[in-house]
Amino acid sequence: MRSKRLHYGWIVAAITFLTLLAAAGVRSTPSVLMVPLESEFHWSRATISSAVAVNILLYGLMGPFAAAIMERFGIRRTMVSALTVIAFGVAMTPLMTEPWQLILLWGVVVGSGTGVTAMVLGATVVAHWFTERRGLVMGILTASTATGQLVFLPMLASFADAYGWRSVSLTVAGVSAVMVPVVALFMRNRPGDLGLRPYGEPEGTEPPVHVAGNPFTRAINALIAGFRSRDFWLLAGSFFVCGASTNGLIGTHLIPACVDHGIPEVTGASLLAAMGIFDFFGTTLSGWLSDRWDNRYLLAWYYGLRGLSLLFLPFSFDLSFAGLSIFAVFYGLDWIATVPPTVRLATNAFGKENVGIMFGWIGAAHQLGASFAAYGAGLLRTDLGSYTQAFMISGALCVGASVMVLFIGLKRGRDEGELRPIAIPAE
Template sequence: MSLASFLARRSFHYGWLVAGLTFLALLVAAGIRSAPGVFIVPLEQEFGWSRATISLAISINLVLYGLIGPFAATVMERIGIRQMMVFSLAVIALGVGLTTLMSASWQLVLLWGVVVGSGSGVIALVLGAIVVNRWFFEKRGLVLGILTASTATGQLVFLPMLASVADRFGWRTAALALTGAALLIIPAIAAFMRDRPADVGLRPFGDNSETVEISQPRANSISSTLNALWLGMRKRDFWLLFGSFFICGASTNGLIGTHLIPACIDHGIPEVKAAGLLAIMGLFDFFGTTMSGWLSDRWNNRYLLCWYYGLRGLSLIFLPFSFNFSFYGLSIFAVFYGLDWIATVPPTVRLVANAFGKENVGVMFGWIVAGHQLGAATAAFGAGVLRTWTGSYLQAFILSGILCLIAAVGVLQIGQTPTKGDSQLSSVTLNS
């Protein structure tokens, strides 16, 4: 009897082990995705590359991370979750490890942009959604909330450590530490991860049926994923959700996640302290996102998004002026902004379900998340270009704040005015 089979027959449900392994993989991937903010200034100093050039590699990483998401479920259906996780983590480790040998900017674009971006596109929120839907009949919301929070936890765990290692031993040592973290969890996933409860003779957690589940995966082709996009694009709500999430990505991962540490260094704040600001944001984001999920079950989700984007916009407009105050003023910004970091996710998911039906949430939210990452990529590159041209992030912060205020107005229109073809789309089941 294998160890996995033995564990499956203990008093706890094997799904919790699968969820734990998924959380660990998402945590490591999130930590790796947050690393560029620590590496920008060291790379700039060692190689003389402009911030715009470095930001280009980061933006490509973010684009691929978003665009691969809608297709990841298709590949997982064909070759399995465990195989995809092992392969993706190996690709991420390879890409990050090889950056220590690079000597030209095109190598940064290839390795961090293409290789790491492609690998991290699979170890993303779509993985958590698939695991929850397969392994849990009860407590799906709780488990999905915990897995979503791994993004914040990864940032909280990795950023201060990376900044400290980079400051004391150099950015290459920090990159090798990330490589080691990715490689370290591969054996556990290979040994204990399972695709479905039926693989260990169980049904999903909370499903008290007496028979063992025998699952026949639905056909889920690339063409059906693209067809879902085509149908969604004919609906106004898709563009309102896509556009608001584009701005969400631009104002979080792309701008703050990538450029806050370099901006702090520009104002004389040490890198380790600056990384601490992002860690504070990660901590408070955990609570903010959990509370947002609770509120999304009780309040109008359009109004919640309006408040989130509006308050975020005001905070970003204030941010460049807060550098004139003490570090503690920035800490207050980090707490306030952190509560709002990805609080937009739960109400956005609910609005996607309302617009396209619960059976279509997976694929349609995947495409809207792609919009989030396109926005992040645009801001990551655009802010780097503005910093290179003007020597300041002032314009980038102000513009991002204004875009958030525009999003706050736009989300109020979601679901308000049916457009031609909406009734037809509501009756169509998209293959997800």
């Protein structure tokens, strides 16, 4: 008789959601700190943006190595270590007085820690624990980034306004520290640890082989294998544009851009939080759609609509807060809706057993794009006194990406469901 108990995969997904939620709070903090740091230390917008750029770059580069480490040492141990590093790095930032300390703590330490608790974590958990509902679960986990903004941004902006930016750092450090015992007590690595099969896995299916090779070597081998695949270049290239048009640009610079136009910082943070509300529903719906529709066409629509919204953004400031509200709804629904179909296409291209590490490299391209946008937009603002050029360039890149994704999987007439996974040696 089939058990009616809740499958433990849903508990693992819930813990992963909370971890990603806490990490989203940490990663949204620089947008709140940028103006206060500029005012107190008289650091330029470009200098502060350089620390954010390092953070975003390491956040992405850690992904494939984090996936290999999770395969080798387990998801739970890796998550506990990462959360501890994040809490330490953020807690030390109130003591900084020089730009290099900002780059070291927020760029290197926090960037490395959050890189482990990134989208690759969600992809690895989904691959291990779910056979059915993968798209939906990935959509929900991805939406935790938006929910993190919804929960943290207005609160952190209010703290910065009322108590100073140091209170913001201590708050997010405390949230990360609280998650450490939760993960240690309730997280599990694989269904087999509890004598279970992945959710929806048919009886008699052979369990995946545990990879015991060197994590660094496996990550590099995965990158080499990816370089030989046209689909990898298309997925990584489009995801580069995704990063350049989301957390690298809007997530980092929308609040400072609002301040430039006379909109208070707290109001700008509330605008990002509102975008988070719409993105939660948009990304969850995207996960549901990715289980049912051609993921290439979904991505084409997402990038095209995002590009149009970014081209509209410079003009929305002239329409006062009402214009920004229109942008928030339109852009918010599409913020990170690209993740579920990208993960689905990566799974088809590289196989379930390799999706974590390959998506890690694709995610690295995402953060590379975000890093360029974070620094480049700050540099353009410093040199030209405006973000208009940065918004227009990003919008044009999105329109180009909407065409690029249509070619994913079109090898010898095969459709996206007929791709053959590549082999990645462990050593």
